Structures are given as C-alpha cells and as structure tokens.
Amino acid sequence: MRDNNNNDHPYDEVPSPKAATNSTHKVSMLPLVFLIFYEVSGGPFGAEGSVNAAGPLLALIGFIIFPFIWCVPEALITAEMSTMFPINGGFVVWVSSALGPFWGFQVGWMKWLCGVIDNALYPVLFLDYLKSAVPVLSTGSPRAASILILTLLLTYLNYRGLTIVGWTAVFMGVFSMLPFAVMTLVSIPKLEPLRWLVTDLGDVNWNLYLNTLFWNLNYWDSVSTLAGEVANPSQTLPKALYYGVIFVALSNFLPLLAGTGAIPLNRELWTDGYLAEVAGIIGGGGWLRLWVQVAAATSNMGMFIAEMSSDSFQLLGMAEIGMIPEVFAKRSRYGTPLLGILFSASGVLLLSGLSFQEIVAAENLLYCGGMVLEFIAFVRLRMKYPAASRPYKIPVGNFGSVLICVPPILLICSVVVLSTLKVGAVSFVMVIIGFLIKPCLNHMDRKKWVRFSVSSDLPEFEESLIR
Numbered sequence: 404m405r406d407n408n409n410n411d412h413p414y415d416e417v418p419s420p421k422a423a424t425n426s427t428h429k430v431s432m433l434p435l436v437f438l439i440f441y442e443v444s445g446g447p448f449g450a451e452g453s454v455n456a457a458g459p460l461l462a463l464i465g466f467i468i469f470p471f472i473w474c475v476p477e478a479l480i481t482a483e484m485s486t487m488f489p490i491n492g493g494f495v496v497w498v499s500s501a502l503g504p505f506w507g508f509q510v511g512w513m514k515w516l517c518g519v520i521d522n523a524l525y526p527v528l529f530l531d532y533l534k535s536a537v538p539v540l541s542t543g544s545p546r547a548a549s550i551l552i553l554t555l556l557l558t559y560l561n562y563r564g565l566t567i568v569g570w571t572a573v574f575m576g577v578f579s580m581l582p583f584a585v586m587t588l589v590s591i592p593k594l595e596p597l598r599w600l601v602t603d604l605g606d607v608n609w610n611l612y613l614n615t616l617f618w619n620l621n622y623w624d625s626v627s628t629l630a631g632e633v634a635n636p637s638q639t640l641p642k643a644l645y646y647g648v649i650f651v652a653l654s655n656f657l658p659l660l661a662g663t664g665a666i667p668l669n670r671e672l673w674t675d676g677y678l679a680e681v682a683g684i685i686g687g688g689g690w691l692r693l694w695v696q697v698a699a700a701t702s703n704m705g706m707f708i709a710e711m712s713s714d715s716f717q718l719l720g721m722a723e724i725g726m727i728p729e730v731f732a733k734r735s736r737y738g739t740p741l742l743g744i745l746f747s748a749s750g751v752l753l754l755s756g757l758s759f760q761e762i763v764a765a766e767n768l769l770y771c772g773g774m775v776l777e778f779i780a781f782v783r784l785r786m787k788y789p790a791a792s793r794p795y796k797i798p799v800g801n802f803g804s805v806l807i808c809v810p811p812i813l814l815i816c817s818v819v820v821l822s823t824l825k826v827g828a829v830s831f832v833m834v835i836i837g838f839l840i841k842p843c844l845n846h847m848d849r850k851k852w853v854r855f856s857v858s859s860d861l862p863e864f865e866e867s868l869i870r
Contacts, residue, residue, distance in 0.1 A: 428738055429634035432643055434569025435626070437576040439647035440654070441709035442625040443474075445702040446579055447658040447678060448528060450619050454673035456612035459663035460602035465616045466656040470648060472810040477623040477774070478648050479797050479807065480781045482641040485627040486794040487784070489636035492720025493627025494777050501780035501787065504726065505841055511721050512837035513773040518625070518714035519750035520766040522707055526550040526751075528675060529703040551752065557704055558748040561711045564737040565632050568708050575705035579698040583658045586682045586691060590661035593685065598664050610821040617767050617818055619655055623647075624777060625710070628717035637794030661685065711751075715743030727844065728853045768822050768830040771815040778808040 430438070453462035488496045494514065499507025530546055539545045561568055623644065630636050662681040672680070679699065683692025719740035722731035735741045784791070785804045799807065822830075847853045 428564070428566055428632075430565055430569050430629065430632050431634050432639050434566070434573055435633060435639060435643040436646045436650065437572040437705075438569055438629075438709045438712065439623070439626050439643055440576055440650050441572050441702075441705040442713055443622045443647065444619050444651045444655060445576075445706040445709075446698075447583065447619075447655045448699045448702050449524075449675060450615065450655050450659060451673045451675060451677045452611055452615035453619075454659065454663060454668075455670050456608040456615060458602045458607075458670060459599050459659075459668060461607065461612065462659055463599060463656065463663070465612065466620075466652070466659060469616045469620050470652045472814055473617075474620050474623060474648050474652065476807045476811050477621070478644040480777070481624045481627055482644050482795050483793055483797050484777075484781060484784075485630045485640045486637045487791060488627075489630045489633070489640070490720060490723075491628060491631035491716050492724055492726075493630055493717065494624050494773070494780075495628075495717065495721050495726065496724065497627075497784065498776050498780040499724070499726070501783040502776065506776055508721075508726055508841045508844075509834075509837050510773045510776045511717065511726065512840065513769045513834065514624075515714055515717055515747075516750075516833055517766050517770045517773065518710055518717070519747055520769070521622070522710045522714070522747065522751045523753075525703040525707040525710075526553050529553060529700050553704075554707075554748060554751055557707045558711065558744060560708055561715065561744050562735060562737065562739055562741070564739055565629065565712055565716075568712050572705050572709055575701045579702040579705065580654055582682060582691060582694040582698045583654070583661075586685055586695070587657050587661045589691070590665040590685045593665040594661070595664060598668060599660070601668055610823070613814075613818050613821060614767050617770075617814075620651065621767075621770060622710075624774075625713040628713050628720060631720070632716065641795040711744065711747050714747040715740040718743035718746065723856055725848075725856045727855075728847075729856045730854070732856060765826050765829050767818055768826055769833060771818055772830075772834060774815060775812065778812060782808060 450462075450466070453465055456462075457465070484497045485493065488500070490496060492511075495507050495511040498510045526549070530549060560571065626640065626644070630640065633639050658678060662678060662685070665685050666681060676699070679692050679695040682695040683689055685691065718727065718731045719734070721727045722729055731740065731742050731746075733741055782801075782804050785801055789801075797804065797807065819827075848855045
C-alpha cells in the first residue's frame with residue numbers, strides 16, 4: 404500500500420487534544436500488526452469447521468479465495484478511511500459523515516455488539532482447547548469460574564494501557580504461531596497431495612462453511628476505532644494492514660494444508676480444538692499437541708485483549724464526537740477508556756454461555772449489516788468529497804470504488820440467505836433496539852439529562868453532520 408495523495412492531512416500536525424498526548428503511548432508498527440492479526444483471526448483456531456463442513460479441497464480453496472473477495476477490499480477501504488479520519492471511533496465517523504448521525508450510530512451499535520459477541524467466544528475456545536488436558540474445565544462450575552477469572556484478568560490488562568496490550572499481542576502472536584510452523588515442517592514427509600482433493604459437493608454444510616471462513620477472516624475495520632492512538636497513522640495504518648493481510652492468510656492456510664495432507668480424513672473429527680490432535684498425530688507424540696493447546700489458549704487471550712481494546716476505544720470515540728454520553732470518553736490514569744472496558748467486559752460475561760456456532764452465526768449477521776453501511780459510506784464519501792485529504796488513497800476512480808465493494812457485498816448476501824430463522828430473528832431484534840436507542844439518546848441530550856460532548860476535532864466537511 405502506498406500514499407496516492409500528497410495533500411497534508413490536518414491530523415498529522417494537530418493531534419486531538421482528547422487523544423493520548425505523550426507520543427511514547429502511541430501504538431507503533433509491530434504491535435499494530437499483531438493487534439490487527441488478533442482482531443481479525445489470531446491463527447487457525449476455529450478454522451477446523453471449514454473442513455468439517457466441506458472437506459479439504461473446499462476448505463483450502465476458501466482460505467485462498469476468501470482473502471481476495473473479502474480481506475483485501477475491506478483492508479484497502481479501512482486504510483483509506485482511517486487515514487482520512489485518523490481519530491478514535493473509526494467507521495462510526497465514516498458512516499456519520501457520509502450518511503448522517505442516525506446511521507453512524509447504527510453501525511456503531513451493530514459493530515459494538517459484534518465485538519462483544521466475538522469476545523464471548525474466546526473464553527469458550529480457550530476452554531475447548533484445554534478440556535482434553537484438563538477434563539474438569541469442560542462443564543459445570545469449574546468452567547464458569549474459569550471464564551469469569553479469565554475475563555477479569557484480561558480486562559485488567561486492557562485497563563493498564565494500549566501499549567502494554569500491543570506488545571503483549573506481539574509476544575502472544577509469535578508464541579502461538581511457532582507450533583504451527585513446526586507442524587508444517589514436520590508434516591512435509593507425510594504429505595499425500597491427493598488428500599487435498601477430497602470433496603463431495605452433495606454433502607456440504609454451506610452455512611457452517613461460509614460462517615467459519617467469514618469469522619476467521621473479517622474485522623479488518625476494527626483497527627480504525629483506535630486510529631487516534633496510532634503513531635503517524637497516515638503511514639503506519641496502511642502498511643500494518645498490508646502486512647496483516649499476508650500474516651492472517653498464511654496463518655490459516657498453512658496449518659490446514661499440513662493437517663489435511665498429512666493424516667487420513669475423518670470430517671466428523673474436524674471440530675473446534677481438533678488441530679491440537681492433528682499436531683499430536685503429525686508430531687508423533689504428545690509434545691506438539693500440548694504445545695498447540697497452550698498456543699491456542701495464548702491466542703484466545705490475544706484475541707480477547709485486541710477485541711476489547713477495539714470495542715472500548717470505539718465507545719470512547721463515539722463519546723468524543725457527542726454520539727453517546729460524555730462519560731464514555733473518560734480515560735483511566737493509563738489513558739484507557741474506563742467505562743467502555745467495563746461495558747464490554749459485562750457483555751462478554753452475559754454472552755459466554757452460548758455455544759460456539761450460535762455465537763458465530765449471530766455475530767456474522769450483525770457484522771454484515773454494519774459492513775453494508777461502511778461500503779456505502781466509502782463510495783459516497785469518494786463522490787461527495789473527492790478533494791478531501793486522503794493520505795492513503797486506493798488507486799481507483801469512483802467506478803472502481805464501487806467495483807471493489809461488489810464481491811464482499813455478494814458474499815454478505817450469501818451469508819444472510821444461508822442464515823437460520825432463529826439467528827435472523829435475534830439479529831433483527833438487536834437492530835431494532837439500535838433504532839430505538841438513538842432517538843432516546845437524542846431526547847436525553849435535548850433535555851440535558853446527560854452531558855454530551857461537543858467535538859471540535861472533526862474536519863469541517865463532516866463536523867456539522869455528527870450531532
């Protein structure tokens with residue numbers, strides 16, 4: 404990714420007074436890449452469902468094609484929009500600027516819900532990978548207590564600061580991917596390429612297949628909510644997204660390539676946590692299986708802290724532009740959004756009892772609604788403000804900006820069509836709640852029941868549209 408617009412950006416010279424003022428507290432390139440990695444994927448943990456749903460061939464093809472259909476377009480749009488609006492709040496500000504405050508709030512509501520639902524997965528996956536080694540964690544009060552303790556510990560880590568979270572993500576990312584690098588190398592003598600070609604189009608669970616791919620390869624826009632915390636965002640964000648796309652794609656594809664090619668296929672076994680068993684078989688002993696189990700636990704902790712950072716800074720950004728009460732903009736002594744962290748952690752605890760597949764399906768459907776609004780906002784801003792400063796600009800014209808959005812929107816339509824009635828009903832109720840919350844907040848603002856910020860940090864072309 405490169406800069407295609409040499410105009411000066413107002414935020415490059417005048418940092419937001421509400422952002423962290425000490426440059427040493429800003430997130431640099433390497434931690435940002437790993438934060439993106441964990442916000443999007445965190446590795447192949449949870450990707451086993453693609454083999455279960457469709458067999459090796461379609462699973463591998465999915466992890467080759469999906470990045471071009473979804474990851475690249477979303478990452479490119481995020482890079483352009485985040486450098487155009489390098490402030491906390493990210494996609495909420497984009498959509499508000501393009502479509503008005505009502506729709507800006509709706510995308511914020513849907514994406515925050517998605518983030519909290521997503522974070523509820525990680526304690527579940529954490530215990531799923533450890534339950535074979537520690538059976539007591541599979542059910543009952545030990546499982547519930549483990550979820551509570553894990554959530555509180557990781558929430559405290561987020562409270563201590565984004566810089567700590569970023570470098571923790573680097574350490575966790577390196578550690579959690581090392582066993583898969585070993586597994587891939589060890590598998591080479593055992594690979595039988597014909598195993599990769601196994602497929603049965605008449606026996607494909609398309610709903611599970613698409614939801615698994617979608618869950619493992621989305622959320623590229625999440626990094627935009629912390630844009631105000633990034634050092635030199637106009638340069639750092641596009642490069643970090645570029646490296647992130649490559650890292651995420653390889654971290655999912657290579658372990659599945661090794662696992663499906665090195666051992667005989669039994670699709671029924673390919674469920675959450677099975678990659679640890681695959682590693683044990685390939686490694687010829689329990690050492691590699693245990694390493695993957697520990698890496699999975701580490702990865703889930705990394706995904707939790709990255710997602711919570713994104714969710715909490717999204718609420719802080721929404722408060723700073725006056726979209727939700729000003730109290731959400733209050734920072735702790737470590738510069739972190741105190742109330743945003745508490746709200747996000749509470750949501751995680753409330754949802755952590757749901758099953759993995761229920762969580763993924765509900766989250767994906769809500770996420771689709773938010774992404775449609777983001778794609779519309781991207782195209783509209785290209786047409787409405789063609790001369791606005793974009794330190795990074797996708798090298799396509801207006802027609803090209805529309806074409807970029809077509810493949811992911813077609814994918815979104817497929818996910819929606821294949822969703823179950825139950826998931827659709829739950830998602831619809833959540834959207835309706837968002838429609839009701841915004842007028843209530845407006846009423847509270849008019850009556851002065853709650854204090855709302857009046858932002859002075861927004862570009863002139865959008866400032867009047869937020870409130």
